[in-house]
Amino acid sequence: MSAGVSTCEVCGWQDAIRRGKPDNCPRCLRIKEMFLSGKAVREIGKRLGMPIEHLPYVIRRLELRGPCPFATCPVCGWQGLIAFHKPSACARNLLARSLFTAGMPAPAMARKLGITRALLFRTTWRLGIKFPPAKVLVCSVCGWRGMSSYHNPERCAYFLPIRKMREAGLPRSVIVRELGISHAMFHDALRRLGLSSKTPK
DSSP: OOTTOEEOTTTOOEESOGGGOGGGOHHHHHHHHHHHTTOOHHHHHHHHTOOTTTHHHHHHHTTOOSSOSEEEOTTTOOEEEGGGOOHHHHHHHHHHHHHHHTTOOHHHHHHHHTOOHHHHHHHHHHTTOOOOOOOEEEOTTTOOEEEGGGOOHHHHHHHHHHHHHHHTTOOHHHHHHHHTOOHHHHHHHHHHHTOOSSOOO
16 A cells, blocks of 8 residues: 555545544545435445445444434344345245244245245245145045145046046047047146056957
């Protein structure tokens, strides 16, 4: 560093300031002026190009009095820089915890909260919530195997007549015509039911 240039011990400003005292630092004076005029910490940091995490330290060292940037959320108990805590996210975290405690599965929780599954798992991970591994179930009506969240009554009722008509020996053309489905849907149903595409004799 060149001669005559020093660094402010409070805000880090580098200039020809005497012994690095904040009283002689132009940036400290600017911070003090903006803070006392009612400017928010986030706005001060944005205007001066300073990281918002460092500003509370500078404000304390300058012995300024005003609204404390650190607070405790009255809803969830979160503590920290209140500028980083959004009430909507707070309410969502509490709702996610209550829904998990009530036993709601992850897909239903994502729909209830109006967020993607990726955001849901990131939220629950930060809350310390761990979902149990997905269980593979077998439907007692149509024989469908897979995750229960992907099996609904409509799909079950759709597969059941295909199984019955196929086991009765009806050809594909008759089944497709009777159920009003396409050939692609018919073959997909057979594959998922574990049935052969050949007409039984």
